[in-house]
Amino acid sequence: MEFLxxxxxxxxxxxxxxxxxxxxxxxxxxxxLTRQYGENAVVEFNRRIIENTKDLVCAYKPNSAFxxxxxxxxxxxxxxxxxxxxxxxxxxxxxxxxxxxxTNRKYAEAAFDVYNADAVTLNPYLGLDSIEPFLSYKERxxxxxxxxxxxxxxxxxxxxxxxxxxxxVMAERIREWSSIKKTLQIGAVVGAxxxxxxxxxxxxxxxxxxxLVPGVGKQAGELEKSAKAAxxxxxxxxxxxxxxxxxxxxxxxxxxxxxxxEAMRLREIIHQTIERVTQSS
Numbered sequence: 001m002e003f004l005x006x007x008x009x010x011x012x013x014x015x016x017x018x019x020x021x022x023x024x025x026x027x028x029x030x031x032x033l034t035r036q037y038g039e040n041a042v043v044e045f046n047r048r049i050i051e052n053t054k055d056l057v058c059a060y061k062p063n064s065a066f067x068x069x070x071x072x073x074x075x076x077x078x079x080x081x082x083x084x085x086x087x088x089x090x091x092x093x094x095x096x097x098x099x100x101x102x103t104n105r106k107y108a109e110a111a112f113d114v115y116n117a118d119a120v121t122l123n124p125y126l127g128l129d130s131i132e133p134f135l136s137y138k139e140r141x142x143x144x145x146x147x148x149x150x151x152x153x154x155x156x157x158x159x160x161x162x163x164x165x166x167x168x169v170m171a172e173r174i175r176e177w178s179s180i181k182k183t184l185q186i187g188a189v190v191g192a193x194x195x196x197x198x199x200x201x202x203x204x205x206x207x208x209x210x211x212l213v214p215g216v217g218k219q220a221g222e223l224e225k226s227a228k229a230a231x232x233x234x235x236x237x238x239x240x241x242x243x244x245x246x247x248x249x250x251x252x253x254x255x256x257x258x259x260x261x262e263a264m265r266l267r268e269i270i271h272q273t274i275e276r277v278t279q280s281s
Contacts, residue, residue, distance in 0.1 A: 217243065247259060
C-alpha cells in the first residue's frame with residue numbers, strides 16, 4: 001500500500017492527523033526501565049508509548065539520530081521499534097538525507113530495505129536527480145524539507161530568489177517534481193513555528209500533496225494555526241508531529257499514561273480545528 005493511502009486510511013480510522021515522534025533520550029527515560037531492562041530500556045520505552053497511543057495517531061516518526069547516537073545497538077533498537085509499530089500505521093523515518101544519487105541509493109536501501117520505512121524526510125537541495133533513488137521505491141513517501149522549524153531557517157530559506165523567498169521556490173519544485181514523476185508520494189516539511197509560511201506553502205502545493213508539520217510542543221509551534229494552515233480544503237493531507245511533549249509528558253512511572261493524555265489533548269485540538277475549518281468553508 002502506498003504511503004499516502006496508508007496515512008489517509010489511518011487518519012480516518014483514528015480520526016487523527018497526529019504523528020508521534022519516537023525520539024528517545026536515555027537520560028529522559030525513567031531510571032526504573034534502565035535498571036530492569038538494561039540496554040533494552042529504549043525498546044521497552046518505545047513499546048509502552050506505542051501501545052498507549054496507537055489508536056490516537058496517523059503515523060509515527062522516529063528520528064534516526066537518536067538511535068545512531070546509541071551506537072551499533074541503537075540501530076538494532078530502531079529495527080525493533082519498527083516491528084512494534086502496528087502494520088496499518090505508517091512509519092516516517094526522519095533522516096533528512098541529501099547527497100549525490102549514488103550515495104543516496106545506499107541511504108534509500110537502508111531506509112526502505114533495512115528499516116522498512118513507509119516514508120523518509122529528505123534534503124532536496126541537490127536537485128531532482130539526488131532524490132531519484134528514493135523515487136524508485138514507488139510506494140514509499142518522500143517528505144522534502146521546505147521551511148524548517150528552527151529559528152535559523154530564515155538565514156537561508158527566506159533568501160529572495162527571482163523575486164520570491166527560497167522556500168516558495170522549493171515548494172514550487174516539490175509540486176513540479178510530483179507532476180513530472182506522476183506521483184503523489186512526494187510532500188513537504190514545514191515547521192509548526194511558521195504558520196503564515198505554512199499557508200503560502202499549502203497554496204503552492206495545492207490540495208493533493210501532503211505536508212509534514214514538525215515543531216509542535218516543546219518548540220512552541222502554534223498548533224491550531226498550524227493545523228488550519230497545513231490541511232487542504234477537505235481537512236486532510238497534513239501530518240502534525242509532536243515528539244518531546246508526548247514522550248516526556250511525565251518523568252515518572254506513569255509516563256505512558258501521561259503520553260496518552262497529551263496525545264489525546266493534541267488530537268482533540270487538531271480535530272476541533274479541522275471541524276471549524278471544514279464547516280465554515
